[in-house]
Amino acid sequence: MILVVGSNGMLGRDLIALLGDRGHGVDIADIDITSPESVMTVIGALKPEVVVNCAAYTDVDGCEGDIETAMAVNGEGVAYLALACREIGAVLVQISSDYVFDGGKGTPYVEDDAPCPISVYGESKLAGEMNAAFCPEHLIVRTQWLYGLHGKNFVETMLRLGAEKNELAVVDDQIGSPTWTVDLARAITALINGGCRGTYHAANAEYCSWNGFAKAIFAEAGLNVSVRPMSTTELNRPARRPLYSTLECSKLTSDTGFQPRLWRDALREYLKLRTLISSERTNNGTW
Ligand SMILES: NC(=O)c1ccc[n+]([C@@H]2O[C@H](COP(=O)([O-])OP(=O)(O)OC[C@H]3O[C@@H](n4cnc5c(N)ncnc54)[C@H](OP(=O)(O)O)[C@@H]3O)[C@@H](O)[C@H]2O)c1
Incomplete structure (x- = not known):
């Protein structure tokens, strides 16, 4: 059995759906990863072969003002999971972030590049990566710029704003790869099935x-919104963000055969699915 911790989150829900009968989900109502007792009780009782930790404190700006919670959930929580997995001989899969890098490299980051976080969130995710190593059988999957049907994200924010306004300013000096949680769930499954260990x-x-x-979201959604450039400095958010944090994913492909598709193709399919679901909901309401 593959236990997904954080199964009500944006990634967790898509991963659980993909795993089908192989998966079992738990979230904050069932397990509190900041409590060693809670973690040991749940993992000891379920005895999964693999634990995928999708639980996290993901409010990047919120983390700046609440270092304690950030480190408790994203750092120490992973240590408790790792120790519990070690105890029962399970594999721990820890989901991590491009924010462990400072964004100054200028070319895509490879797995061996030295992390250098510039935010509390990034520091806490790096602590989580290091703590995952308490479990001898561990896999760290770094990802970025997630969107999906089951959580707050940039695509949903743009669609909401685009329905209200015909002009928006959006930062043009942070570079990365938008990633659909369904595609990430497929990559994680490929890594688990391939018996991969270490960092990907x-x-x-x-x-x-x-x-x-x-601009791509509005074009694909058929919304006529003008998107002006603005800088990260102008936006003035509490947490610093890496300016260039593209992740090189060729190790994933060479070790599993899984080839992530272009972000724009994934976005197109996501928007199609979203439209389909909302028209089904409307139809159901009419009947
Ligand atoms: N979102 C992104 O753009 C992004 C980018 C790079 C990496 N990541 C990483 O990808 C993973 C999944 O992200 P996501 O966006 O899917 O996260 P998410 O939607 O915020 O889901 C996280 C889940 O964890 C739960 N949780 C929080 N604290 C917990 C605790 N102490 N014990 C048990 N569960 C707890 C949350 O419950 P509540 O909602 O009740 O708090 C939520 O259901 C995370 O590791 C994140 O750091 C995300």
Whole structure:
């Protein structure tokens, strides 16, 4: 059995759906990863072969003002999971982030590049990566710029704003790869099935700025919104973000055969699925 911790989150829900009968999900109502007792009780009782930790404190700006919670959930929580997995001989899969890098490299980051976080969130995710190593059988999957049907994300924010306004300013000096949680779930499954261990990068292929991503969302959704450039400095958020954090994913492909598709193709399919679901909901409401 593959236990997904954080199964009500954006990635967790898509991963659980993909795993079908192989998967079992738990979230904060069943397990609190900041409590060693809670972690040991749940993992000891379920005895999974693999634990995928999708649980995290993911509010990047919120982490700046709450270092304690950030480190408890994203850092220490992973240590408790790793120790529990070691105890029962399970594999721990820890989901991590491009924010462990400072964004100064200028070319795609490979797995061996030295992390150098520039935010509390990034520091806490790096602590989680290091703590995952308490479990001898561990796999770290770094990803970035996630969107999906089951959580707050940039695509949903743009669609909401695009329905209200015909002009928006979006940062054009942060570069990365938008990644659909369904595609990430497929990559994680390929890594588990392939028996991979160590660190891997997994994201949709090719990259853009948030500004370019916003333009693509509006174009694919058929919304006529003008997107002006603005800088990260102008946006003035509490947490610093890496300016260039594209992840090189060729190790994932060479070790598993899984080839992430282009981010724009994934976005197109996501929007189609979203439209289909909302028209089904409307039809159901009419009947
Ligand atoms: N979102 C991104 O763009 C992004 C980018 C790179 C990496 N990642 C990583 O990808 C993973 C999945 O992200 P996501 O966006 O799917 O996250 P998410 O939607 O925020 O889901 C996280 C889940 O973990 C739960 N949780 C929080 N604290 C917990 C605790 N102490 N014990 C048990 N469960 C707890 C949350 O419950 P509540 O909602 O009730 O708090 C939520 O259901 C995370 O490791 C994240 O760091 C995300």
